[in-house]
């Protein structure tokens with residue numbers, strides 16, 4: 001037995017892929033397209049993919065980043081340059097398991113030691129491209145695989161492509177010896193994948209010992225799914241087991257819908273002093289490639305089929321990216337909502353605190369009672385403006401009047417409330433993010449607590465609010481009905497009464513107060529409050545002061561929440577990412593159909609038997 005497996009079912013019908021509506025190869029094959037919108041559509045897609053970001057740590061993000069990288073590579077390495085030059089030489093990428101004999105096979109096919117073969121695994125670390133001297137200009141100019149630096153010398157650097165010319169190789173056909181696809185070396189694996197994505201034809205090399213391995217089959221399936229043209233080499237087969245193994249591999253190929261891929265079975269032999277396989281072993285494969293090289297139509301059909309398959313595979317891949325981009329937006333929205341909910345809760349807690357009278361306890365209540373009880377309040381109520389001035393003078397020159405103490409008590413009570421709700425909101429937002437994979441990745445410990453300047457800001461907020469209340473009292477004092485009373489109420493005392501009314505707002509009546517029963521000052525304080533609430537003008541002022549306080553609190557809490565929201569805003573992909581991807585993917589698909597590539601006949605490969613095709 002010499003070469004191919006006789007039992008291989010496809011030996012007589014080596015058309016590639018399922019689309020076999022064959023006419024005579026050639027004749028009315030479109031050179032490219034009746035329409036040249038494909039390059040522009042691909043450029044749009046390239047831009048949309050380049051702009052897509054998947055920054056949030058979702059399970060789909062890393063696969064999407066990788067897929068985006070491979071798509072970009074494939075566009076740059078293969079699709080764009082191939083589309084510009086459909087008549088460029090056919091590139092056969094030789095891929096397969098480590099040590100399968102890929103380099104040895106390439107060397108033997110071109111009858112020269114162009115790529116080092118060796119016993120150390122993996123041997124090939126940087127790709128070697130071998131072509132006819134006539135084609136070296138095209139490969140050297142670097143349109144194809146532009147990311148790889150061309151060298152003339154062997155290299156270990158995976159970012160280089162060594163170019164070798166082999167006079168034994170006919171023009172129109174080139175081999176690329178790739179690193180192993182199942183490498184223990186990550187860079188090798190990644191490079192092998194990238195190179196296969198740039199192939200017009202995959203020559204898949206496996207051995208009798210390795211052909212059932214999983215990794216090659218995964219790659220083969222994905223290549224098949226994209227309609228790439230594939231040929232298989234089963235290398236180093238012990239002659240006595242050749243039929244059995246070839247039959248088994250053929251079955252496996254057929255089961256994967258790869259039954260149409262030509263299969264070459266090479267028996268185990270020893271290599272010669274040059275490390276090359278004997279001619280009789282490689283002859284059928286050499287002959288097959290010679291026929292392919294001689295048949296421009298067959299080569300063109302191979303190029304078109306692989307190209308069209310790769311183009312057709314773009315839309316579903318891009319759809320996957322768009323879905324991942326949608327997930328990013330959904331996750332960013334969900335994270336934002338967790339933060340907003342936490343800070344809405346904080347705002348509600350303040351509203352509630354103003355409603356339920358809790359602020360009128362302890363120190364504030366005591367100071368209020370003192371304020372009322374010392375008679376200052378009553379005296380002030382009766383005061384004329386002139387007397388108010390006197391009191392102000394007294395207040396700044398003497399020891400702090402009970403009014404100042406009440407004001408401070410109000411301030412500290414409110415600040416305590418604000419600090420409490422801000423701390424709780426920060427904690428809730430933190431917990432909410434921590435429970436979300438993308439949120440956890442955005443957290444830093446400081447976020448679990450309010451901003452460092454919160455206490456200071458809360459104090460300022462309350463003081464500014466208090467000033468606002470006094471201003472309000474002054475302004476409302478301009479109201480005709482209110483004027484008479486305001487003249488009587490000193491602005492300061494009225495302001496404090498309004499603040500107390502805010503704390504005890506709406507329907508709250510002092511019976512709910514934490515009152516020490518029987519105490520004279522308490523009774524006075526209650527009476528005064530009741531009187532205050534009976535006063536429509538005070539109620540109106542209190543409602544305004546309350547709304548103002550809540551507005552200020554909202555602004556403060558918004559700033560607190562912004563510490564979180566800034567993180568999602570920064571991580572969030574541009575809102576139209578998914579849409580731009582889908583639009584570009586559809587654009588490519590439409591251009592592909594218009595191009596006529598899709599209508600091309602399935603590639604007709606030469607037969608694997610010796611002789612004509």
Ligand SMILES: Nc1nc2c(ncn2[C@@H]2O[C@H](COP(=O)(O)OP(=O)(O)OP(=O)(O)O)[C@@H](O)[C@H]2O)c(=O)[nH]1
Pocket residue numbers: 097098099100101102103104105116117118119120121122123124125178179180236267268269270271275277
């Ligand atoms: N006896 C014998 N040895 C072979 C044959 N093919 C390859 N070898 C030897 O097997 C070893 C590996 O061959 P390579 O051609 O380097 O294999 P490769 O697939 O290129 O390996 P990597 O570059 O590491 O992926 C070398 O020592 C070859 O000389 C063969 O058909 N018969």
Ligand SMILES: [Mg+2]
Pocket residue numbers: 102103104116117123124177178179
């Ligand atoms: Mg090698």
